[in-house]
Amino acid sequence: MSTKGIKLWDENAVPRHQIQWCPGCGDFAVLAGLKQALTELEIMPHELMMCGGIGCSGQIRNYLNGNAFHGTHGGALAYALGVKMTNPELKVITLAGDGDTLAIGVENFVHVCRRDPDMVLLIMNNGVYGLTKGQSSPTGGLGQTFETFSEEKPPMVDPLLLALASEATFVAQSFSGDVKHGTKVLVEAFQHKGFSLVNDFSPCVTYNKFNTYEWFREHVAYVPDDHDVTSVEAAQALVRDFARRGKVPLGVIYKNPRRHEPHNRLPIWTEQLENVDRNVVLASYR
Amino acid sequence: MSVRVNHLKLLVGGVQLRDGVTTVTEVLGKILTRAGLSAIAQEKGYASTIYGAHQFDPMMITEEPAISFGDAAYDILVALEYDSNPDAPEQPNRDTILRHGGGVKPGGMLLYDSSTGVVPTDELEARGVQIFPIPARKIAQGEMKREVVKNTIMLGALLRILRFDDDLAYFGKLMEERFARRGRDLVDLNLTAAQRGRAAVDEICAAKGYKSGVRLEARPAKKAVYISGNECLGFGGIVGGVRFYAGYPITPASSILEFMERYLPKYGGRALQGQNERESIRAAIGASIAGARTMIASSGPGISLKIEEIGVIGVTEQPVIIVDSQRAGPSTGMPTRPEQGDLNLLLGAGHGDIPRIILAPATTEECFTVMLDACEFHDKYQCPIFFMTDLNLSEGKKTVLESVFDQKPKLDRSTLLKEEDIHGKEYRRYEITDSGISPRTLPGTPGAISKTTGTEHDESGFVTIHPVKRTQMMEKRMRKVETYLREDWKKPFQVGDTRGNPVIVGWGNTRPVLEEAREMLVQRGVKAALVHFSYIYPFEKAYVSKLFEDASAVIVVEQNYSGQFADLLQRELLISTRRIVKYNGVPMHPTEVADAVLEAMKREGTIVRIGSTQPIKVEVLRNEHEGD
Numbered sequence: 077m078s079t080k081g082i083k084l085w086d087e088n089a090v091p092r093h094q095i096q097w098c099p100g101c102g103d104f105a106v107l108a109g110l111k112q113a114l115t116e117l118e119i120m121p122h123e124l125m126m127c128g129g130i131g132c133s134g135q136i137r138n139y140l141n142g143n144a145f146h147g148t149h150g151g152a153l154a155y156a157l158g159v160k161m162t163n164p165e166l167k168v169i170t171l172a173g174d175g176d177t178l179a180i181g182v183e184n185f186v187h188v189c190r191r192d193p194d195m196v197l198l199i200m201n202n203g204v205y206g207l208t209k210g211q212s213s214p215t216g217g218l219g220q221t222f223e224t225f226s227e228e229k230p231p232m233v234d235p236l237l238l239a240l241a242s243e244a245t246f247v248a249q250s251f252s253g254d255v256k257h258g259t260k261v262l263v264e265a266f267q268h269k270g271f272s273l274v275n276d277f278s279p280c281v282t283y284n285k286f287n288t289y290e291w292f293r294e295h296v297a298y299v300p301d302d303h304d305v306t307s308v309e310a311a312q313a314l315v316r317d318f319a320r321r322g323k324v325p326l327g328v329i330y331k332n333p334r335r336h337e338p339h340n341r342l343p344i345w346t347e348q349l350e351n352v353d354r355n356v357v358l359a360s361y362r
Numbered sequence: 363m364s365v366r367v368n369h370l371k372l373l374v375g376g377v378q379l380r381d382g383v384t385t386v387t388e389v390l391g392k393i394l395t396r397a398g399l400s401a402i403a404q405e406k407g408y409a410s411t412i413y414g415a416h417q418f419d420p421m422m423i424t425e426e427p428a429i430s431f432g433d434a435a436y437d438i439l440v441a442l443e444y445d446s447n448p449d450a451p452e453q454p455n456r457d458t459i460l461r462h463g464g465g466v467k468p469g470g471m472l473l474y475d476s477s478t479g480v481v482p483t484d485e486l487e488a489r490g491v492q493i494f495p496i497p498a499r500k501i502a503q504g505e506m507k508r509e510v511v512k513n514t515i516m517l518g519a520l521l522r523i524l525r526f527d528d529d530l531a532y533f534g535k536l537m538e539e540r541f542a543r544r545g546r547d548l549v550d551l552n553l554t555a556a557q558r559g560r561a562a563v564d565e566i567c568a569a570k571g572y573k574s575g576v577r578l579e580a581r582p583a584k585k586a587v588y589i590s591g592n593e594c595l596g597f598g599g600i601v602g603g604v605r606f607y608a609g610y611p612i613t614p615a616s617s618i619l620e621f622m623e624r625y626l627p628k629y630g631g632r633a634l635q636g637q638n639e640r641e642s643i644r645a646a647i648g649a650s651i652a653g654a655r656t657m658i659a660s661s662g663p664g665i666s667l668k669i670e671e672i673g674v675i676g677v678t679e680q681p682v683i684i685v686d687s688q689r690a691g692p693s694t695g696m697p698t699r700p701e702q703g704d705l706n707l708l709l710g711a712g713h714g715d716i717p718r719i720i721l722a723p724a725t726t727e728e729c730f731t732v733m734l735d736a737c738e739f740h741d742k743y744q745c746p747i748f749f750m751t752d753l754n755l756s757e758g759k760k761t762v763l764e765s766v767f768d769q770k771p772k773l774d775r776s777t778l779l780k781e782e783d784i785h786g787k788e789y790r791r792y793e794i795t796d797s798g799i800s801p802r803t804l805p806g807t808p809g810a811i812s813k814t815t816g817t818e819h820d821e822s823g824f825v826t827i828h829p830v831k832r833t834q835m836m837e838k839r840m841r842k843v844e845t846y847l848r849e850d851w852k853k854p855f856q857v858g859d860t861r862g863n864p865v866i867v868g869w870g871n872t873r874p875v876l877e878e879a880r881e882m883l884v885q886r887g888v889k890a891a892l893v894h895f896s897y898i899y900p901f902e903k904a905y906v907s908k909l910f911e912d913a914s915a916v917i918v919v920e921q922n923y924s925g926q927f928a929d930l931l932q933r934e935l936l937i938s939t940r941r942i943v944k945y946n947g948v949p950m951h952p953t954e955v956a957d958a959v960l961e962a963m964k965r966e967g968t969i970v971r972i973g974s975t976q977p978i979k980v981e982v983l984r985n986e987h988e989g990d
C-alpha cells in the first residue's frame with residue numbers, strides 16, 4: 077500500500093481541522109483503518125460521500141478527505157439513502173455512533189437495512205454518549221450481567237441481531253484494537269453490493285470504564301472459517317453462541333446479496349431536464 | 363319559462379366508498395371539459411373514516427371559467443344513497459337530502475335513489491323544486507343484474523336532467539377508454555345503464571310535466587384538462603426539473619405521492635414513500651446534496667415532524683421544496699377539512715434564524731406556474747422553499763386550459779459548479795458573497811470537496827464558534843432574503859383602487875372566492891379593492907405599506923382562528939387590521955365574505971368570525987379610535 081495514497085486522505089482535512097478526540101479514543105484507529113481501506117479500494121476523495129452522525133464519532137468526516145454531510149441526530153442514514161438513490165456512482169458511507177444509530181436513529185437503521193442501498197454503515201460503538209459526557213446508550217452494558225432491569229435501565233440492543241431481523245444483507249463486526257482486521261472487513265463491506273453494516277467496537281477511554289481495550293482483548297474472538305455467511309440462521313446462531321460463551325465475534329457474520337432493480341443516476345443537468353414531453357401527463361387528464 | 367344555459371351548480375352526495383360520489387363527479391367533470399365547458403369541484407366533503415360517512419362533492423359548471431366555485435346554493439342535488447347511511451342510520455336514503463336540501467335553489471331539482479322508499483319532499487316541492495325519485499339500485503340489481511351500475515343509472519338520469527349528451531357520445535367514448543380493454547360487454551353495460559337512467563327521467567317528466575330551468579350545451583372543444591391542484595403542482599415540479607420526490611402518506615398530500623410514483627419514473631426520476639415523515643425529508647436532503655431538484659409534501663402534522671430538518675436545510679444550504687397541503691389543525695385536527703392554519707408554523711419552523719421563502723398558489727393554475735418558480739428558487743436560494751396549498755385546492759378538481767402548461771421553465775442550474783468552473787481556483791462551499799448565494803459543487807466532481815454541516819461553519823464548511831466567522835456566515839445566509847426581494851419576489855395580485863377604499867386582503871387558495879366577494883360588493887355599491895398574495899413571505903415592506911397607506915380599512919380574510927396573516931402584516935408593517943376569519947372546516951363562500959366585509963367596515967378592530975357561535979368582537983386598539 078503506497079504512502080502517497082494514504083496521504084491523499086489527509087488533504088482537505090487535518091490540520092485545517094484539529095482532531096478533537098480524547099487521546100486513546102478508539103475512533104483514531106477507525107480513522108486509520110478507514111483511510112487504509114479507501115486507499116486499498118482506490119477510491120478517490122471526490123467520489124466519496126460521508127454522512128456523519130452527531131457525537132464524537134461523527135466528527136471523523138472532517139478528519140479525512142472526501143465530501144461530507146452532517147445534519148441531525150439520527151438522520152445520517154436517511155441522508156445517505158437519498159444521496160445514493162440520486163447518484164449510484166458515488167461511494168457512500170455513514171459514520172455514526174451507537175446512540176445516533178440505535179437510539180434516536182433506529183427508525184432509519186431498521187428501514188435502511190430493508191431498503192438495502194449499496195452503501196456502508198460504520199458504527200463506532202462504545203456503549204456511551206461521549207460528547208454529552210457519558211450517558212448510557214442502547215448498546216451499553218455489553219458483557220455485564222445484571223440481576224434486575226427497569227424501564228430506566230433496559231437490556232442492551234445487539235445491532236447485529238437487529239440488522240439480521242431487519243433483512244440486512246451484510247453484517248460484520250470489528251474492533252479498533254485490530255486495525256488490520258477492521259480494514260479487511262471494511263474493504264469487504266465496500267465491495268458488497270447492497271447495504272453493509274460494520275459494527276466497530278471503538279472504546280471510549282473517558283466514559284466507558286468497563287468495555288476497555290483490555291476487556292475487548294480478553295473477549296473478542298474471530299468468526300471461524302467454516303461459518304456459513306450466507307445463512308441467516310447460522311448468523312443468528314453464531315451471535316447467540318458467542319454471547320453465551322461471553323465472547324464478542326469479529327469478522328463477517330452474514331453476507332448474502334439480493335437482486336436489485338438497476339437505477340441510473342437521476343437527470344441533473346439542464347440539458348437532461350428540458351424539453352420534457354408534457355403529453356405523458358396531460359393525456360390522462362383530458 | 364326561460365332556460366339558463368351553461369351556468370349551474372350541483373351537488374352529488376352519498377355514502378363514502380359505497381356510493382361512488384366522486385366517480386360520478388369525476389366522469390361528469392371530464393366529459394364537460396371535453397365538451398368545451400368549465401367545471402370546478404373544489405369543496406369536497408368527506409371524512410377520514412374510510413367507509414360509511416357522508417361524502418359530497420359540489421360542482422360549479424359554466425361556459426367561460428367561473429371566478430370561483432360560488433355559494434353553497436345548488437340548482438341540482440343528487441343523492442346517491444339507497445338506504446341507511448351507517449353514519450346516520452335514522453335517515454334512510456335521505457341523508458344527503460336532509461343535509462343539503464336547504465341549499466337547493468327555488469325551481470331547482472332533486473334526483474335521488476328511491477330503491478328503498480320514497481322520501482317526503484313536500485317542503486322542497488313547496489319551493490318549486492322538481493323531484494326525481496329513481497330506483498337506481500333496484501334497477502341495477504333487478505333488470506341489469508349488476509349492482510355496480512347503479513351510479514351509471516344515476517349519472518344517465520343526471521345527464522338527462524341537464525339535457526346534455528343526448529346520444530351519450532361523450533359518455534360512451536369515456537367508457538370505451540376506460541373499459542374497452544376489459545371487454546366490450548362492460549362498455550355496453552354502462553351505456554345501457556345510462557340509457558335506463560335517462561328513460562326513468564323521461565317518464566317522470568312526462569308524468570309530472572316537468573321542464574328543466576337549466577341546461578348544458580356543448581361548445582367547441584378547448585384544449586383543456588380536468589385536474590387537481592396536487593396533480594398540477596406535481597406536474598409543475600416535473601416540468602421544473604424535480605427528479606426526486608419523497609413523501610409519507612397523509613391526507614391531503616397523499617395524492618402527490620401517488621402522482622409522483624406514477625409519473626416521475628417516466629421522466630427518469632424516483633419517488634420514495636418514506637417510512638416516516640423524517641425519512642422523507644432527510645432522503646430529499648440527501649438527493650439534493652447529490653444534485654437532484656427535490657420536492658417533498660406533507661400536511662400540518664407531518665410538517666411538524668419534519669421541523670428539525672428545516673433548520674438543517676437552512677444552515678447546510680441544501681435546498682428542498684416543501685409542499686404543505688394544509689388541513690384543519692391543531693394536532694390531528696380535522697384531516698379532511700380545509701384550513702389556512704399552518705402559516706405561523708412555517709414562518710417560525712426551526713430554532714434560530716434561517717432564510718425561507720413561502721409561496722401559496724391562489725389557483726389550480728398557479729399550482730403549476732408558481733411551482734415552476736419554486737423550482738428555480740430551490741437552486742438559486744438554497745433554502746427551504748415552502749409551497750402552501752390546502753385540502754380544497756389540493757384535492758379539488760377543475761377544468762384547466764392546457765396553454766397553462768406550455769410555460770417554459772428556466773431550469774437555471776448555474777449555482778451548480780462543474781469541474782471546469784473551479785479549475786485553478788480555491789473552491790469554498792460557503793463562500794461569503796454579496797448576494798448571500800454560494801455556488802456549490804456536487805459530490806463526484808473531480809477537484810472539489812464539499813464539507814457541509816448544520817453546525818455553524820466557516821467558508822470551507824468546517825465547524826466554528828468564532829464570533830466573527832459566525833456573524834459573517836449568519837449575515838451571508840440572511841442576505842439571500844434581500845436578494846430574493848430584489849430579484850424574484852412577485853407583487854400581490856390587485857383589483858380595484860386601494861386609495862380611499864376598503865381593501866380586502868387574502869393569501870393562498872382563497873383568491874377566487876375573495877374576487878367574487880369583491881365583485882358582489884362593487885355591485886352593492888361598495889368600491890372595495892382586493893390585494894391577494896401568492897408570494898407571501900418575505901415581502902417587500904415598502905411596496906405593501908404603500909398599497910395600504912390610504913386604504914379606508916385593511917380587512918384581512920383568512921381561514922384560521924387567529925388571523926395569522928393579519929398578525930404577520932401587523933408585525934411587519936406596524937399597521938392595524940380588521941379581520942374576517944373562518945375555522946369551522948367549511949370553505950369560504952363569496953356571499954358570506956361580502957357580508958362580513960360590510961360588517962368589518964363598520965369599526966376599526968373588528969373581528970368577524972364566519973360561522974361562529976360567538977358575537978362579533980371589536981378589539982379597541984387605541985383610545986383615539988373610540989367613536990369611529
Ligand code: SF4
Pocket residue numbers: 096097098100101102103132133202206207279280281282283
Ligand atoms: S469522549 Fe469517548 S468517544 Fe468521545 S472522544 Fe473521548 S474517548 Fe472518544
